C-alpha cells in the first residue's frame with residue numbers, strides 16, 4: 542500500500558504578531574493554509590478551511606473529493622464572513638496532498654489554491670508542482686512578463702485566486718507520480734519567499750530526519766528575515782503500490798469560464814466551386830479567428846470604476862473595444878470616499894485586473910489600507 546510519514550513546523554516569524562497559518566497532517570492527508578484578513582480573521586479563515594476540507598475528504602477521498610473540498614471550504618468561509626462583519630474580506634490559501642484510491646492501490650493527489658506551494662524533492666532538486674495564483678504568475682502564464690520579471694514584480698504577492706473571496710472560485714488538482722524515498726514539501730509563502738528552491742532541496746536532502754528538515758527550513762527562513770508566518774510539512778514516501786502515468790495530471794481552472802467567446806455560424810452558398818469554397822473557407826476561418834481573438838481581448842480584463850460614489854467592477858476595456866462594450870459584473874459596497882487619495886485616482890483611471898477575484902481582492906485591500914490610516918474611535922459605555 543502506498544504510504545508516507547511526515548513532520549511539520551510552524552513559526553510566527555520575526556515581524557508578524559500572530560500566526561495566521563494553519564496545518565494538518567495524518568497518514569493519508571496533509572494540508573497547509575495561509576490565512577489573511579487581519580485581526581483574528583486570517584486565523585479563522587485558515588482553520589475553517591482546514592476543518593471543512595478534512596471533513597469533506599473524510600467522506601470523499603478522491604481527486605474529485607479534493608476539488609469539492611476546496612469548494613466546500615470556500616462556501617463555509619464566505620458564510621462565516623457574512624455572519625461576522627468584522628471578518629469580511631478574510632481569505633486563505635490551501636495546499637494539500639492526499640492518498641486516494643487509484644487502480645488497485647493508492648496514489649498521491651494534490652490540490653491547490655493561492656500561493657502556498659507543493660514541491661517534489663528528488664535527486665537534490667526541488668521541483669515546484671503547484672502554480673501560484675498571483676497576478677505576476679498569471680501574467681507569466683499569459684506570456685506578458687518573464688519568470689525573472691515576476692520574481693521581483695510588485696504584484697507577485699497579490700493573489701488572483703484564494704478561498705473566501707469569490708463565490709465561483711476553483712483550485713487546481715492533480716495526481717503526482719512518486720517513488721519510494723521522494724520527499725514532498727508543502728509550505729506557506731513565508732518559507733518560499735525567504736528560501737530559494739535550491740537551498741530547500743539541499744536542506745531537505747541532507748537532513749537526517751523529517752523533523753530536522755522542518756526545523757532547518759524554518760531556521761533558514763528566519764535567518765533570511767522571517768517577514769511572514771512560516772509553515773512547512775515534509776512528507777517522505779515510504780512505499781508505492783501503483784504506477785501513476787505522468788500524463789494523468791488534471792488541472793481545473795475557473796478563470797477560463799469567465800471569458801465567453803462569441804460563437805457565430807456561417808453558411809456557404811452551394812453553387813460555389815471547390816476552389817472558391819476553399820478560398821472562402823480560409824477567409825471565413827481567418828475572420829472567425831480574428832473575431833474570437835478580438836472577442837477574447839475585448840473581454841479579457843476587469844477594471845474598477847466609480848459609480849455613484851461606490852466601486853463597481855466591469856468586465857472588458859474601459860470605453861469599449863471595437864463593437865464590444867464593457868459590462869458591469871459587480872457593484873461593491875466599498876465607498877470611493879473610503880479609499881486613500883492615490884487609490885481613488887486608480888479607480889478613476891480604471892485600474893485593470895486579470896480576473897474578477899483579483900479585482901475584488903484589490904478593492905478590499907485598498908479599503909483596508911484606507912481604514913488603517915483612520916484614527917481609532919473608542920466607544921464609551923454609559
Ligand code: MN
Nearest residue numbers: 575730731769
Ligand atoms: Mn503568508
